[in-house]
Amino acid sequence: MTDVRIGKSQVYASTLGLGANAVGGHNLYPDLSEEVGKEVIRTALNNGITLLDTAYSYGNGRSEELIGxxxxxxxxxxxxxxxATKAAHDSQQPGKFNNSPKFLQQAVExxxxxxxxxxxxIFYIHFPDEMTPKNEAVAALQQLxxxxxxxxxxxSNFSLEQLKEANQDGYVDIVEDRFSLIHREHENDxxxxxxxxxxxxxxYYPLDSGLLTGKYDKETQFAPSDLRSKNPDFKGARFKAIITKVNQLEPIARDYDATIAQLVLAWYLKHPQIDVVIPGAKRPDQVAANAKAVDLQLTVEDFGKIDQLFK
Ligand SMILES: NC(=O)c1ccc[n+]([C@@H]2O[C@H](COP(=O)([O-])OP(=O)(O)OC[C@H]3O[C@@H](n4cnc5c(N)ncnc54)[C@H](OP(=O)(O)O)[C@@H]3O)[C@@H](O)[C@H]2O)c1
Structure with a gap:
């Protein structure tokens, strides 16, 4: 797997990483098996993935522990x-984010x-807080x-204005934010x-929580306990419109002898502004399949076709 340099740092990560919020992330997905989660990690590493993306908030530290x-x-x-890990959720003040230098130093420890x-x-400030000047928070990370x-x-989850403030001294190497074929606002800002x-x-959410894998149809329903039941992409006319577009990826994927998920991941890998893609997975077979996306050499023409379809 090819490596990519992260910002101006000396970190070189595989262009396809693993999003590990379903590894020990019991607060997000209550029915997870920790043994399966560990096997997800092993499968990633055994398939050439070097970048593991986790956070304190995935299981309040449990995802990090299982990776460790x-x-x-x-x-x-x-x-x-x-x-790669992240912090900002303050267990002393539930529901609040904290970016103070003291909090970030302790979070790293x-x-x-x-x-x-x-x-x-890679250490991310997971969400901006309301009180810490962004450049002071980043200066604390620079000291670390x-x-x-x-x-x-x-x-992560910083607006452009917040990012500009955070990067006043040029210390920010990487930004993680929501972006997918169906959420492309960041191309402009x-x-x-x-x-x-x-x-x-x-x-993050490169597969839009599974919606961009082609495994759903317009009749699919999600249980109230499934986070997807609250996601507007999975509701009503919007859900049906997305499914119609995803279905149009099928013949393109077939030409490459690939799955729709692999085709979608290959589109990000070819996007000039995207450095790393971190699809999540709940099962080892999903990780192994997703890792193969790096072998899919998308033509410029097909990149453009997919680009236009979801524009
Ligand atoms: N910085 C942030 O604030 C933030 C926020 C969210 C996420 N993230 C990071 O981004 C990563 C990716 O996001 P995500 O995992 O939530 O969403 P995602 O990558 O869009 O979707 C992952 C989900 O899609 C399904 N899937 C994966 N591969 C598949 C395949 N080959 N075939 C069929 N289904 C497949 C699995 O769910 P099912 O099996 O249940 O369908 C998997 O859990 C996270 O793991 C996390 O590391 C960061």
Whole structure:
């Protein structure tokens, strides 16, 4: 798998990573098996994926702990893995975000313990808080970088204005935000700034929680306990319109002997403003299938066709 440089840092990550919010993320998906979650991680690493994207908020640290346990196994070499984690959820003030320098310093220390490592490759401020000047929060991360505790600085869920404030000193290496074929607003706001400032971009929800895999039809219903039942993309006319478009990907995918999910992931991999894609997975077979997207060489013509279909 090809590696990509993260911003101006010395971190080089596989262009296809693993989104690990379904590994130990019991608060998001209550029925998860931790053993399956660990197997998801092993499958990613065994298929050439080096970047693992986790966060404190995925199971209140449990996702990080399970990743840390897998990395202790003899089969894996910590130095070949790129660990990305995030923090901002303040367990002392439930429902509030905290970006204060003190909070971020402690969050990094606690994440290091859960991950059983002495450095984090990419550390993101998961969400902006209401009180900390963004450049002061990032300056605290820069100090942690200089101390060797983290290797690259990221922010997530920041507006363009918040990002500009955060990057006043040029310290931000990577931005993680919602973006997919059906959520493309950032092409107009964030992307020009990221390009100008050599900041990497990683989209989250690249498969729109499974909707862009082609496995649903217009009649599919989701149980009230399933997060998707509350997602507007999975409701009414919008859901049906998206399904119609996704179905049009089928013949293109067939030409490549690929699945729709692989085709969609290959589209991101070819997008000039996207550096890394982190599809999530609840099963090892999904990870193994998604990893094969890196072998799909999408033509410029097909990239354009998919681009127009979802414009
Ligand atoms: N920074 C942030 O605030 C933020 C927010 C959200 C997510 N993230 C990160 O982004 C990552 C990706 O987001 P996500 O995992 O929520 O959504 P996603 O990547 O859009 O969708 C992942 C889901 O799609 C289904 N799936 C995956 N591969 C498949 C395949 N080959 N065939 C069929 N179904 C497949 C699985 O769910 P089912 O099996 O249930 O269908 C899987 O859990 C997360 O894991 C997390 O690391 C970050």
């Amino acid at each position: 346990e897998v990395l202790q196994e003899a089969a894996f070499d910590r130095s070949r893995v790129i660990l 606690h994440a290091l313990q859960r991950l059983q490592t002495d450095y984090i490759d 970088k200089e101390a060797g505790k983290i290797r690259a600085i990221g922010v 964030l992307f020009p700034y990221l390009k100008e400032n050599k900041i990497s971009f990683v989209p």
